[in-house]
Amino acid sequence: MDISVVIPLLNEEESLIELHDWIAKTMQSNRFLYEIIFIDDGSTDKSWSVIQSLNARNAAVKGIRFHKNYGKSQALNAGFKMAEGDVVITMDADLQDSPDEIPSLYKKITEEHLDLVSGWKKKRFDSKIRKNLPSKLFNAVARKTSGLKLHDFNCGLKAYRKKVVKNIDVYGEMHRYIPVLAKNEGFYRIDEQVVQHQARKYGKTKFGMSRFANGFLDLITIWFLNKFGKRPMHLFGLLGTIMFMIGFGFSVYLGIDKLFIHPTGRLITDRPQFFLALTTMIIGTLLFLAGFLGEIILRNSSQQDRYKISESLP
Numbered sequence: 001m002d003i004s005v006v007i008p009l010l011n012e013e014e015s016l017i018e019l020h021d022w023i024a025k026t027m028q029s030n031r032f033l034y035e036i037i038f039i040d041d042g043s044t045d046k047s048w049s050v051i052q053s054l055n056a057r058n059a060a061v062k063g064i065r066f067h068k069n070y071g072k073s074q075a076l077n078a079g080f081k082m083a084e085g086d087v088v089i090t091m092d093a094d095l096q097d098s099p100d101e102i103p104s105l106y107k108k109i110t111e112e113h114l115d116l117v118s119g120w121k122k123k124r125f126d127s128k129i130r131k132n133l134p135s136k137l138f139n140a141v142a143r144k145t146s147g148l149k150l151h152d153f154n155c156g157l158k159a160y161r162k163k164v165v166k167n168i169d170v171y172g173e174m175h176r177y178i179p180v181l182a183k184n185e186g187f188y189r190i191d192e193q194v195v196q197h198q199a200r201k202y203g204k205t206k207f208g209m210s211r212f213a214n215g216f217l218d219l220i221t222i223w224f225l226n227k228f229g230k231r232p233m234h235l236f237g238l239l240g241t242i243m244f245m246i247g248f249g250f251s252v253y254l255g256i257d258k259l260f261i262h263p264t265g266r267l268i269t270d271r272p273q274f275f276l277a278l279t280t281m282i283i284g285t286l287l288f289l290a291g292f293l294g295e296i297i298l299r300n301s302s303q304q305d306r307y308k309i310s311e312s313l314p
Contacts, residue, residue, distance in 0.1 A: 004085030008075035009093035014202035042069035105159035119157035236291030244284030250277035
């Protein structure tokens with residue numbers, strides 16, 4: 001199979017038939033062997049009924065239905081597990097992503113031997129205040145943190161080599177950072193391509209302003225896991241040692257001051273430096289223990305969780 005098109009959706013009954021027909025026309029005109037995987041993320045409208053009718057019309061249509069709304073990341077993860085195509089294309093179900101981009105994305109992956117191609121919606125039809133400006137800030141921070149020079153991390157239209165989607169785990173709200181997850185798994189051949197963005201034709205957006213705050217928190221998580229996920233002692237141990245030494249230094253100062261400089265002065269426990277020393281030493285000890293426990297957990301984890309084999313020969 002040449003292409004798997006993975007489409008997560010939530011309450012998009014109005015656009016599904018038009019989207020399917022558009023994709024099918026594009027695939028047939030380019031003579032691709034393909035499948036379309038719709039993932040119904042707990043829709044409360046007739047989206048699943050529409051998917052069932054499309055499946056009856058076209059054997060290339062497959063579907064997954066969640067019992068409730070789990071989120072886009074979980075929907076993509078389920079679609080990736082089912083996908084069988086050599087190249088996997090993801091796109092949104094709201095018709096803002098154009099299926100006409102599929103042939104060029106497929107060609108870029110196969111001919112340039114790339115692992116991932118991310119769409120870049122250079123010209124957008126969204127609200128400048130609600131989406132465009134926050135998106136630019138978000139992407140700038142993501143570029144700085146991840147080292148990937150992509151303009152649009154959150155574009156739903158992306159193309160992947162099959163090996164990529166089978167080796168990444170998309171969870172929480174990490175769908176925004178799939179290129180970063182791929183890079184962390186050793187897939188460095190990542191590029192982008194300008195794609196057409198279309199005005200929303202049906203319904204309304206499912207994402208509010210809170211997604212940007214959540215996005216920045218997820219970015220911090222990915223940065224931390226990438227930098228210290230395999231060596232937590234390097235962070236927690238270092239911070240703990242610094243904090244403990246600061247507290248220990250205050251304790252030595254208080255002891256010398258009481259014994260040799262102001263022996264008749266007020267009690268050590270009456271001085272604010274005592275509580276500062278005590279607090280920093282306790283925090284330092286706890287941080288050091290956190291790093292130590294993290295190292296123990298890593299060393300006791302299964303070998304399968306610690307590395308992935310790319311290829312092997314008998």
